[in-house]
Amino acid sequence: MILKHPHVRRPKSLRSFNDTQLSLKKTGLALGISSAMFLPLSAMADENLAAPDTGDEVKVLPEVVIYGQRQESNPNAEVGAPYKAKKSADSRHTRPLAETPQTISVLTRAALDDSGLTDLKQIVGAQPGITLGTGENGNAFGDRYIIRGQEARSDVFVDGLRDPGMSTRESFAIEQLEISKGPNSSFAGRGTAGGAINAITKQATLDHDFERVSASVGSDKHRRVSTDINKGIGESFALRANALYADENVPGRLPSERSRKGVALSGLWERDRDLSVTLDYYGLRTKDTMPDLGYFLVGTVPNRVPATNVPVYAQTGDFLKSNVDTLTARVNWTLAPATKLTSLTRYGKSSNSYVTTGAMSGTRWDGATGAAYTTAYIDSGHTGWQDINYFAHQSNLRMDRQWLGLKHELILGAEFTDHKVVSGTFALTNNGTFNCKKTAGAGTNDTFCFTDSAGRPVADLTNLAGRTSTRLGYNQDWKVKTLALTAMDTVDLTDRLTAFGGIRADHFDLNLIRRNNLTSVITGDYGYTDTLVNGHFGLTYKVTPKLIVYGSAASAQDINGGEADSGTSSGYGGAVLYNNQIAGAKPETSVNLELGTKWNLLNDKLLATAALFQTTKTDVMEGADYDTVGTFNTGKNRVRGIEFGLSGNVTDKLSVQSGIAFLNSKVLGSATATNIGKPLSNFAKRSASVQGKYQLTDAISFGATARYESGRCGGQPDTAAGFTTTGECAQPVPSFAVYDVFAAYRFSRRFDVRVNVLNVTNKDYFTAVYRNGAFLYKGDARAVRVALNYEL
Template sequence: MKKQSNKTKFPASFRVPGMAKTSIALGVSTAMLMPMGAARADDDVEMKPVTVVERAFDHNPYAEPDAPYKAKKSGDERRTRPLAETPATIQVMTKTQIEDSGYTDLRDILDAQPGITLGTGENGNAFGDRYIIRGYEARSDTFVDGLRDPGMTIRESFAVEQVEVSKGPSSSFAGRGTVGGAINAITKQATVDYDFTKVSAGVGTDSYGRVTLDANHVVNDNVALRANVLYGYQQVPDRDPADRERKGVALSGLFKPTDKLDILVDYYGLRAEDRPDLGSWLTGTVPNRRPMANSPVYAQNGDFLTSDVDTLTGRIKYKITPNLRLTNLTRYGRSENGYVATGANASSTLTNLNLTTHSGWQDVDYFVNQTSLGWDTTIAGMKHDFIFSLEYTDHKVLNGLYEIGGVVRGANSPSQSNVPVALAQTALDRTNVTKNTANWDIDWQAKAISVSAMDTVDLTEKWTAFAGVRYDKTDISLRTRQAALPTGTQPPQGTINDYGSQNAGMWNSHFGLVYKFLPYANVYAAYGSAADLNGGESDVGSSSGYGGMVTYNGSAAGAKPEKTENFELGTKWNLLGEKLLVTAAIFQTTKSDVMEGANYAAAGTFNTGKNRVQGIELGLAGNVTDKLSAFAGVAFMESEVLDSWTAANVGKRLSNFADITASAQLRYQLTPKFALGTAAKYESEKYAGQPDTAAGFNATTGLYSQPVPAYTVVDAFADYRVTKRAKVRLNVGNVFNADYYLAGYRSGAFVYKGDAINARLTLNYDF
């Protein structure tokens, strides 16, 4: 016999409903390979051994079996077909791929993906993390299990099965915003399919320590409980005393009273606290403007960046008939975000520093209820998958400033000037930081009622059409107030500005047509739209150039919703027994009626902007060979401002936009026990500036004024299976210790530094 390869790896124990828990050994006897009832022709015939090529068993129900870097389907039930048959660019990072990478924060996971860049927070126009997809802001377009997650928090991956990034306008799925796309984190949930308990413990350089627990317990055929627990700490590599601490717990319970009814309840809690490092700053003049090299760490003893998150979600799924199902999701959540961060700048000689204080807190309360009816039927001989949805959301956000030593500090509040570099880490020890809700400065609320209808229909054996329409009736209200600022004597808080509300009904749609010209390959054409209401961002008040409300004569301006349209042509190849997905797409996204209003006072500036992003994106995910797994992609894009109230902006590129972004993660199973891998990411030069308006530009020199340099970073990892239950993994981040920068503030006052070289050793044990 020819030597065979059996690549399926079973868990050490698994459970099928109605059966006792069973243990399966990782081995195959020659007798098992004989056809049933077959007799030996010769008792002396020697059967050659079977080689079992081990791959990680992934409990993720959406992953492709035995292809740990490839997702088979979306966790969003509204996408009824496999990803290989869906007419859209949807990039999915599986749990196994995320674990191999060594990244744990969502910001780092997304930054390693093509077509995505980062912006700055901490008074760089956002709380928490700031993501940019295909050139467009997405900091408010993050979803958890298909429901919007409005708290601009630090987001962790310990309770995540996979992270999905839908590229292109997605308002028919996700509602307002979602101009460049949407991010959807699919969480780990209880299951009655099997028992397991997994513990992971890691240590590393820079005082790194991380422990996680993932345990699923099947009580009986109808009840299961799952718990995920996290504790992690590390100093920011080579940036002491900046550090990061994470504590988290995610609990879920599945109850199946009948064969038709599933009830799933889960709680998610995270306590994240960093001492933030605002990195370096830009110095010099173009064309020689660049980040200050060897900038000191100016994080102070009292600096912090915190996210406290609590959410409770209930899911009810009822199968009315085999072809008719009802799903209801209800979530209530609260997040409290806050930061006090020290910024610095200096002359090109780096003699003395000028320190500034950035401060802010944000309380977020949100409620959402989504009800969907799925109906699979045949009409005129064609199979239809209908999804009808009704959704109600109520989001409330209160922003404010901290009192530091009895004085309220805001963005860029002066702290000290001409501070010696040697004292930068110990100056301004802020031990008296007070959150006084009386010092609020932005009171924002958004309510929406949404209805949608979607259909996937097989027109013929080779042609499939996808279509959907959504209507959102949205109301956004805003009040602002000038909080007290330090001027020697504390002035009273300013008058409240009540801008009233801005409301509009917004229609959005998507359409896709897929032609399956081979059993494993297709081409598709797709259209999608998005819309965003005036004042859609919750953290910037009336700073309309950053998504805040455009106001006129003291009230919300009568601005139209911004409108975005996307056209995409692509192809998907599901190769090697559906273990490898190769994709290619060409796209053009045009955003019109852009609300440029920042710094303008005339009504004529409303809806005056228009811009465009176009490009090509290539990707692959899955098993390249029996031993090589890969996840890779590259995006070649260009952006252009087409219209603007400021004529000088026309023809310029968008801010925080990289023309080329690429990444690759490879894992090679050298032996059944030993695997090694590498990951690399590249991002071309980009330029800071105001979103949608244009990157900062120097008319005198004819050059962009706030450059963030291109970078390439290489990571490496290896793992070894010690026993059937125990495996160790070594991750080395930034192997060549590249000095690189992730994002820059519009003035160049600070640019985020990427992590220096670091190493982590992790033990994974399955009980």
């Protein structure tokens, strides 16, 4: 028989159940104890078990097997459906996900674990409707996401607060990952033209204790150890600690290496069910040694293709580092039975730095003979550092009321943020000897080439330049303070019809100082203030208690100079200047219209979704010609599409997390007339992912993941892709399909092993391209991971 326990406060003697269904064999005294504990259920047992003693021969009773499931530490999970989340962790979403008039894709902890992916860039990039970008404008800070064709590198949130550090992000402390599709500044504030990514962290809980350790090894010298320990202290305190140590060679790209070290501590004090305070610390140290910028494109259109068999050309001194430290305080206070205050306060610091090397292929000359030949060559390098300090506070007051005979779920919110980013570069010194020439004829060599004129490769490519780096002073000081006020209301108009409305006003003060970091001379001091007002409105109609249809409209705005890493590179979100002053450019405005349906199936264990949408972005700052007033907001584009999703249990044994997106983009207006009618850059028309897991027996499970992305064309953000006059893409990223497999075996209630084979066909595939084709990020080669998971 199957026994499911309720989610109750933890008695001190209660031990947590395991991650998957368990098989606990009860005999003798244990059977007697179990029978007493579950007395109400014993009445349903076979009547032969309850027959009185008649003096006949004693019969040996069959073995009784009891299955249980661990209480999830994630309070937002759907019980019994490991791949399905029931609700958003953002308290401003007052209804379950199945009743929310917006496309929100949620990845649970179980789905993340089974996938075998750990870096947030890998996880997010595998989702439909999302593509990855390179470090544009020569910078390589952190991860770059593009949601539904719109830049989202600064639209990453942690527990509902914007995370301004452009860092490399890891998943070890994430309980679930929520990806909102479509502009929605009423929730997130500035930016979010294509959507937002919200990482929900693991929090201390008094519900139950657990101590879990996971250790994995694999190909490419992969080593990873993580712990997740939660302990209640008395009736009011709980502590939770997550720790991570991981390093590996980049699969297929030795000697490039990645290392990740982190700790996440959470402490909970709960006076009672009405008042609790949580204090968190999160620290992460990431380092990529000799970070690989992948391949590059060769040939000319229409035969522009990725180069083949490119060796690792990163130089020995290259690196990509990210350090993050944050402190967060949370207060949940029920002031009255229908009034609740939720408050978050965070202070954080992060530092990012990089020295990387790119490469291209072309004609070079032998300095001694003047002979021309085709070879690959490394560039002069790319460097940067940034130090980020930020403070954020958000309070939301929820009041459930009956007004004019209607049920209202009203939320009033206030948010203050103070983000500061100081950035600069490194000076590079080449100690190696140039071995080729970039201009025709014989003469002094001035370039580092992969081969000589006879086609012979250099002996030690990764030490060819012999580079050393020295950190210079800052060349940019960027800061923005924002005060936001929010009002949202969810109203049941009838038993079937519900309306949602939200409005948010953001008043910001932006300052940007530009400085020559060689002479320390200030070259620009810019600043301005403005107020953004955005809204969101949705209607849902319950066709049946489990099936809704909805319509929604939402807006979002990007501000002039809103990207801290772009300075005055206006085409990348940097500040638009005019006469050496920050220009009076309008905010870029996106409006999303969406029609959708959501259907809770199979006793609420499976959620099916479909959404038809259109996002129109106006007043786009293209970075074209700003010498004349009135040319600041010259662009306009549109994205249309349909997206389907399925998450949860298809059967008692089969779990799925899947989605597919069909998108179409078009430039509707531009200062460059030839751009009109073309698709957006870095835009995939079709993308899909499916992750499925089958529980063959109580001990054995297996599954697979498949993801597909159609070909796309590189270019500058927010502008047309780089097409030639004949309609050929100048910087193409080929389509790809990648497959992963995994299997797990549970030895006991406490111990299991999982094997993941990533990119099982060892396919060469590419995830992003720089606008001139110099960087063509390569996906990881085949990798095997074996993880041992033990619950103490």
